Amino acid sequence: MGAVSPLGCGVELSWRRLLAGQSGLRPLPEWAQALPARVAGLVPDKADDSEGGFDPAQAAAPKDQRKMDRFILFALLATAEAVAQARWTPQDAGALERT
Numbered sequence: 860m861g862a863v864s865p866l867g868c869g870v871e872l873s874w875r876r877l878l879a880g881q882s883g884l885r886p887l888p889e890w891a892q893a894l895p896a897r898v899a900g901l902v903p904d905k906a907d908d909s910e911g912g913f914d915p916a917q918a919a920a921p922k923d924q925r926k927m928d929r930f931i932l933f934a935l936l937a938t939a940e941a942v943a944q945a946r947w948t949p950q951d952a953g954a955l956e957r958t
Contacts, residue, residue: 860944861937865900867911868936870944876911902933 865883866873876883883900891899905912915924918932918939927935949955 861940861942863902863913863933863937865902867903867908868913868917869911869940872911 860870862868862870862873864873865885866876866881867883884898885901887894887897887899888901903912905914913933913936915929915932918924918936919927924932949957
């Protein structure tokens with residue numbers, strides 16, 4: 860299983876924070892002040908949460924990041940965590956492409 864959530868990146872961290880009663884809801888940042896909502900469940904950046912914040916470099920190379928929306932990077936990071944937890948390592952290019 861993989862997780863990128865408002866509680867942080869990683870299944871274990873998100874679960875630990877959830878059990879501790881933490882909430883991923885926080886006031887909207889300055890760039891979103893025009894929205895009618897005042898709080899949201901945003902995935903924290905590494906700069907805001909050193910333990911569980913999202914680091915795009917863990918999901919894709921910088922040149923590839925420029926071609927992707929942020930939600931795609933979230934999916935890539937969560938998928939990488941799920942594959943690692945499954946201890947699945949493709950043995951050939953065909954198996955890697957099917958993943």
